[in-house]
Amino acid sequence: xxxxxxxxxxxxxxxxxxxxxxxxxxxxxxxxxxxxxxxxxxxxxxxxxxxxxxxxxxxxxxxxxxxxxxxxxxxxxxxxxxxxxxxxxxxxxxxxxxxxxxxxxxxxxxxxxxxxxxxxxxxxxxxxxxxxxxxxxxxxxxxxxxxxxxxxxxxxxxx
Amino acid sequence: xxxxxxxxxxxxxxxxxxxxxxxxxxxxxxxxxxxxxxxxxxxxxxxxxxxxxxxxxxxxxxxxxxxxxxxxxxxxxxxxxxxxxxxxxxxxxxxxxxxxxxxxxxxxxxxxxxxxxxxxxxxxxxxxxxxxxxxxxxxxxxxxxxxxxxxxxxxxxxxxxxxxxxxxxxxxxxxxxxxxxxxxxxxxxxxxxxxxxxxxxxxxxxxxxxxxxxxxxxxxxxxxxxxxxxxxxxxxxxxxxxxxxxxxxxxxxxxxxxxxxxxxxxxxxxxxxxxxxxxxxxxxxxxxxxxxxxxxxxxxxxxxxxxxxxxxxxxxxxxxxxxxxxxxxxxxxxxxxxxxxxxxxxxxxxxxxxxxxxxxxxxxxxxxxxxxxxxxxxxxxxxxxxxxxxxxxxxxxxxxxxxxxxxxxxxxxxxxxxxxxxxxxxxxxxxxxxxxxxxxxxxxxxxxxxxxxxxxxxxxxxxxxxxxxxxxxxxxxxxxxxxxxxxxxxxxxxxxxxxxxxxxxxxxxxxxxxxxxxxxxxxxxxxxxxxxxxxxxxxxxxxxxxxxxxxxxxxxxxxxxxxxxxxxxxxxxxxxxxxxxxxxxxxxxxxxxxxxxxxxxxxxxxxxxxxxxxxxxxxxxxxxxxxxxxxxxxxxxxxxxxxxxxxxxxxxxxxxxxxxxxxxxxxxxxxxxxxxxxxxxxxxxxxxxxxxxxxxxxxxxxxxxxxxxxxxxxxxxxxxxxxxxxxxxxxxxxxxxxxxxxxxxxxxxxxx
Numbered sequence: 001x002x003x004x005x006x007x008x009x010x011x012x013x014x015x016x017x018x019x020x021x022x023x024x025x026x027x028x029x030x031x032x033x034x035x036x037x038x039x040x041x042x043x044x045x046x047x048x049x050x051x052x053x054x055x056x057x058x059x060x061x062x063x064x065x066x067x068x069x070x071x072x073x074x075x076x077x078x079x080x081x082x083x084x085x086x087x088x089x090x091x092x093x094x095x096x097x098x099x100x101x102x103x104x105x106x107x108x109x110x111x112x113x114x115x116x117x118x119x120x121x122x123x124x125x126x127x128x129x130x131x132x133x134x135x136x137x138x139x140x141x142x143x144x145x146x147x148x149x150x151x152x153x154x155x156x157x158x159x
Numbered sequence: 160x161x162x163x164x165x166x167x168x169x170x171x172x173x174x175x176x177x178x179x180x181x182x183x184x185x186x187x188x189x190x191x192x193x194x195x196x197x198x199x200x201x202x203x204x205x206x207x208x209x210x211x212x213x214x215x216x217x218x219x220x221x222x223x224x225x226x227x228x229x230x231x232x233x234x235x236x237x238x239x240x241x242x243x244x245x246x247x248x249x250x251x252x253x254x255x256x257x258x259x260x261x262x263x264x265x266x267x268x269x270x271x272x273x274x275x276x277x278x279x280x281x282x283x284x285x286x287x288x289x290x291x292x293x294x295x296x297x298x299x300x301x302x303x304x305x306x307x308x309x310x311x312x313x314x315x316x317x318x319x320x321x322x323x324x325x326x327x328x329x330x331x332x333x334x335x336x337x338x339x340x341x342x343x344x345x346x347x348x349x350x351x352x353x354x355x356x357x358x359x360x361x362x363x364x365x366x367x368x369x370x371x372x373x374x375x376x377x378x379x380x381x382x383x384x385x386x387x388x389x390x391x392x393x394x395x396x397x398x399x400x401x402x403x404x405x406x407x408x409x410x411x412x413x414x415x416x417x418x419x420x421x422x423x424x425x426x427x428x429x430x431x432x433x434x435x436x437x438x439x440x441x442x443x444x445x446x447x448x449x450x451x452x453x454x455x456x457x458x459x460x461x462x463x464x465x466x467x468x469x470x471x472x473x474x475x476x477x478x479x480x481x482x483x484x485x486x487x488x489x490x491x492x493x494x495x496x497x498x499x500x501x502x503x504x505x506x507x508x509x510x511x512x513x514x515x516x517x518x519x520x521x522x523x524x525x526x527x528x529x530x531x532x533x534x535x536x537x538x539x540x541x542x543x544x545x546x547x548x549x550x551x552x553x554x555x556x557x558x559x560x561x562x563x564x565x566x567x568x569x570x571x572x573x574x575x576x577x578x579x580x581x582x583x584x585x586x587x588x589x590x591x592x593x594x595x596x597x598x599x600x601x602x603x604x605x606x607x608x609x610x611x612x613x614x615x616x617x618x619x620x621x622x623x624x625x626x627x628x629x630x631x632x633x634x635x636x637x638x639x640x641x642x643x644x645x646x647x648x649x650x651x652x653x654x655x656x657x658x659x660x661x662x663x664x665x666x667x668x669x670x671x672x673x674x675x676x677x678x679x680x681x682x683x684x685x686x687x688x689x690x691x692x693x694x695x696x697x698x699x700x701x702x703x704x705x706x707x708x709x710x711x712x713x714x715x716x717x718x719x720x721x722x723x724x725x726x727x728x729x730x731x732x733x734x735x736x737x738x739x740x741x742x743x744x745x746x747x748x749x750x751x752x753x754x755x756x757x758x759x760x761x762x763x764x765x766x767x768x769x770x771x772x773x774x775x776x777x778x779x780x781x782x783x784x785x786x787x788x789x790x791x792x793x794x795x796x797x798x799x800x801x802x803x804x805x806x807x808x809x810x811x812x813x814x815x816x817x818x819x820x821x822x823x824x825x826x827x828x829x830x831x832x833x834x835x836x837x838x839x840x841x842x843x844x845x846x847x848x849x850x851x852x853x854x855x856x857x858x859x860x861x862x863x864x865x866x867x868x869x870x871x872x873x874x875x876x877x878x879x880x881x882x883x884x885x886x887x888x889x890x891x892x893x894x895x896x897x898x899x900x901x902x903x904x905x906x907x908x909x910x911x
Contacts, residue, residue: 035186036179038408040357041442045833048357076179084699090380092171096798100643101176102357102408103182127841134833136355136409137643140841141849142798146631 007071009034010078018065019133020057025049025060028075036076040134047133051058051075057113059132076105081114087153088112088146097146099137107133119158120151160724163656164861169799170648171667172406172641181406184361184377185439192363193222193272195428195438196279197420198286199448200261200268203295203517203826204308207259207268211287215271218285220278223431224267227257227288230427233391238416238450238485239383239680246722251321251484253311254393256423261290262310262482262518264827265448267420272428272436297822299455299479299514307343310515315418321480321513321694325492328473329567329660334469339462343542347459348892349533350819351479352452353686353771354524354832355838356642358408359445360418364425371398372426377418378403379410379678382420382638385672392426399568403640407566409633411810412450412523412868415486415682415858417706419449443831451820453490455479455514457531459498467549467560473508474498474535478521480513481691485522487513493528498536500557500566500579501612508566517826523682525807529872530814531612537876538891541883550594551880552608553587559610570870571761572858574864577610580766580788583850584608588768594884601775604783607880610766611872615688615763615865617756617858622676623693625701629744631737632664634692638678639686639899640670643840644867645688645799652795653691657698659724660736673772676753678797684763684865687795689756691860697754704750712742753795761856763864766792769877773885778901779843782881785874788850797851804849804870811874812845812896815840816894 002017009032016031025042028034028051037060040048045064051060074084079086088111091097098104107130114121114129121129126147127140135143165400175181186635212224234252235241241250257267268483269286272277294308300309302319309318316323323902356377363375372394378384380872381401389396400421406413423471425438455478457877462471474495480487489509499507517632524683544551559577560566584904593606616770625635635654641647668674678690710717715729727734734742787804794800817837820830830836875893883889888903 019356034179035182038183038358039185040359041444041833043832046357046442076177080178085174087176089177093169096167096170096802098170098173098176099645099802100409101172101181101406102356104176105179108177127434127844130841130842134355134357134838134840135358136411136810136838137309137806139807139809139847141805141847142802142842144841144844 024063088150091146091149095146097142104136163652169606189435192435198269198283204293205290207236214280215285219275227312242383294598295517319515325511328508332508335506338464342462351454354411354413356409359440361439364423364429407642452524453521457535459535481520483520497529498532533694576790577764584786584788603885605884609876616760617689619755621678622753625697629741638675692756693754699714702750767873767877771881778897784846793862794854807870815875815878
């Protein structure tokens with residue numbers, strides 16, 4: 001049965017008819033064609049589908065789309081400001097924190113959610129924030145380094 | 160002139176991947192596309208007595224159902240082994256698209272193409288299959304037992320034997336064994352490990368006018384997939400196109416060949432329906448029905464003289480190849496070729512068996528027999544050290560292969576910096592202060608070390624195409640795929656260095672079989688080594704052609720012309736690359752070449768030192784630090800090399816401590832999801848120190864060797880060695896789960 005869903009994605013409002021069984025991930029990828037967010041498992045165990053909903057990092061594959069009614073969604077496509085990369089994106093590219101890239105959008109959003117709330121996290125907080133993002137390529141070493149670099153970059157931006 | 164080799168250039172696809180713009184097979188959508196789902200067996204071993212798809216076919220939205228009665232009955236092997244095997248190996252073909260027999264839980268029975276995934280899933284549930292259930296086994300020794308059922312028809316090697324036992328050796332092992340002053344014999348047990356790439360196996364297949372096929376695929380080897388599809392589906396190879404979309408979400412060997420059966424089944428359904436078909440494995444299918452790493456047993460015997468000189472070594476594996484051959488045909492021999500050529504041993508022996516069982520097929524996984532081999536060998540080396548009262552590092556240094564040594568390999572050892580790797584890893588871990596401490600208490604720490612050697616090979620099979628554009632920029636293509644290792648950044652770096660032109664003026668297009676020369680694909684720690692040589696060869700050809708052309712135009716002798724930093728200089732004339740390219744273009748002359756590697760093989764070397772902390776009450780082993788030293792020849796891009804080391808070390812830690820696929824008495828796999836398969840995550844990362852050691856290798860591109868598989872080879876034995884240092888207990892079975900460790904601790908206490 002179709003119901004109307006309204007939500008803001010990366011600052012843009014959308015209204016669409018969705019089925020009760022559709023997950024937020026399916027709406028983002030399938031209906032809004034924002035394919036940056038990935039499906040790694042479909043059952044909330046890998047974090048590849050991580051987006052920010054109303055300020056919190058969530059596994060979008062586990063959120064029925066209608067639960068996001070009226071909500072504010074941020075995906076990887078909304079991180080950059082036109083041509084200007086977000087410091088997290090910049091740092092990931094510069095520090096070699098990307099290999100196959102499949103987990104990257106999800107990790108970026110987990111990291112952004114962390115930095116939005118905790119601008120100067122310590123190593124343990126960073127690991128905790130990305131502990132639900134499975135990456136099989138990098139060993140997480142340069143990922144953590146990149147997030148720490150982004151912390152510095154954001155600190156300099158804001159000072 | 161700017162240098163590119165040795166520079167940690169930011170990877171060229173980094174921004175794409177960081178902005179969500181990077182496309183993978185998962186992201187491919189075509190108009191009029193159907194969705195496919197596979198019906199899989201819930202029995203580990205059964206004959207299909209009947210299959211009725213009529214109810215499924217009648218469901219709204221269902222466009223085709225494929226099963227054994229309406230698909231090609233052509234035996235094949237879905238791994239790239241079947242296509243690229245060295246000429247002395249005969250590929251073993253033992254798969255059909257669908258068979259009338261199932262051989263593991265998850266084996267493909269049928270597939271449906273429908274308007275929606277949901278409709279396809281529902282249709283799968285409506286396919287009626289009746290089975291005659293047969294006895295099933297998950298252990299290779301059981302499969303060789305009298306009571307076991309034959310999984311495939313006996314080809315003459317014996318029931319459930321994949322091939323005749325492999326045999327090798329030099330000298331006279333039996334005589335030498337009797338001469339040894341000290342010996343060790345043991346059998347290690349190895350688990351089934353899984354690659355778990357973040358992108359699940361997937362494919363989109365589309366028919367083309369003229370009877371052709373276009374297939375998007377998560378495979379590491381598009382050209383091989385093309386050959387396999389053409390052969391089974393009886394389409395001319397020239398009419399089959401396989402495309403890397405352009406990115407793959409990881410591989411680790413699993414997709415050296417087809418991505419499970421994704422490409423084959425998508426293609427079959429596309430041919431049946433005349434519409435594009437997308438098949439995306441879910442994570443359960445990815446975990447249970449795609450190739451794994453060979454588990455099994457390796458019996459190792461090592462004997463030495465009392466001065467510590469190794470005198471005799473035998474390696475006898477019994478490997479679990481699962482239900483189908485895949486890459487299993489070469490694996491037992493690999494245990495020997497990797498394990499018996501790290502140390503100088505004049506008398507060696509190998510007798511190996513690879514055995515079918517009713518579990519998911521074992522195929523290629525990063526390391527390809529080397530992690531298994533070195534776990535056995537390093538266990539033996541540590542044991543000999545213990546028996547002789549020698550320091551494990553000292554004993555290794557005495558026996559490791561040096562340049563020019565005799566070894567049982569068809570290529571020479573032209574460079575090794577293993578000794579330097581060992582020294583640097585040992586220093587970084589604090590070996591002298593930390594090894595051999597007697598400890599009491601609940602938390603005990605120890606350090607261990609292990610070494611290994613992998614192989615990087617080049618031949619002339621794969622080509623790299625190079626085209627000089629009219630504006631002097633360079634276009635390069637290769638059939639290799641970038642699964643994350645960065646080959647589409649390092650090859651342009653090599654080209655930029657070879658021709659002294661800015662990296663920004665180079666574009667590389669990869670992985671599309673319609674637009675690239677034949678390529679063996681991305682695997683075997685040889686993409687950089689082999690394609691790097693091909694790039695240099697192409698650059699050399701191009702340079703030569705440019706000099707000859709300029710000489711011709713200027714009326715000078717080409718031998719007197721020089722190419723320097725992007726400028727062609729003659730006695731009286733000079734042109735920049737841009738000027739020459741434009742002039743040539745206007746005079747109907749273009750420059751296009753295909754470069755190839757050469758027949759050459761070299762060995763990258765590695766040493767890992769690990770520090771662990773063992774909780775004697777819970778059995779939990781925590782890795783504090785791994786110092787990973789790698790002789791990579793020359794690091795073309797140090798940051799990318801470090802990335803390969805770090806990722807591999809974490810997979811090695813998983814292999815050592817947690818990762819295994821286990822099966823119940825009905826051969827049903829337990830670990831069918833990421834949650835149940837204990838791979839390391841961000842919270843499990845120890846301090847990892849990557850140490851790049853450079854060597855003077857005369858063969859590789861700018862002296863480079865590979866690294867990709869090397870970093871998962873010595874990690875587990877180093878950790879097990881460290882656990883022994885901490886607890887006094889040597890474990891012979893991986894992974895060291897808390898249950899196994901506690902068992903070992905209790906057994907040790909009981910025997911005191």
